[in-house]
Amino acid sequence: MVIYGVHPVEEALRGRRKVHRIWATERGSWEGNVTVVSAEEIAERAETDAHQGVAALVDPYPYVDEAELLAVEAPFLVALDEVTDPQNLGAIARTAEGVGATGLIIPERRSAEVTPAVCKASAGAVEHLKIARVRNLADFLAEAKEKGCWVYGAAAGSKTSYDQPDYGGGVVAVLGAEGKGLRPRVASMCDDLVSLPLLGQVESLNVSATAAVLLYRILQFRLDAST
Structure with missing residues (x-):
């Protein structure tokens, strides 16, 4: 896989997968097997002009097994239901x-996967975040509940406000695709559906914006509970 962009390449060098080769418009502070080439050659290798003067050949993305994520005590997990936009996946990651x-958990089908574009959109965060792909998201949520996790799905118009639940212990936050939201079976596996207040004219937020608000609310709850 060829990834591109300053932050994605920097984080790949710090992350879990091997960086085999780097192409850059100038040597700079890059470490390892670096070849100085033109911006045009980097664009050709990266298949985009948004490379910021650097690209790298790296191992395929190392997805983890879902069981590894559930084996952690009181896990804080994020599950995406058919989010297909690479920019949204990267931003949420x-x-x-x-x-x-x-x-982070994503379905094997009808979902964006970790591509170079997702690496770029995540600013390299995918190199440190553990991501699992599952055959059936609803089945995964059922397994998470068996392991003691509480599952909260984000759904516009839900009666429960996002700041009401107890987010202590094992938690899975589930977000659906824009326009479609959570599929019925996925929603049915949630212990509760939560919504963000919307006081303007638009009916919903971008899924990555919703994720940011909800995940930081969960984090704040867990920080407050630990003090």
């Missing part, structure tokens, strides 16, 4: 890593 989430 960046927030999830920022709040110290245990991991």
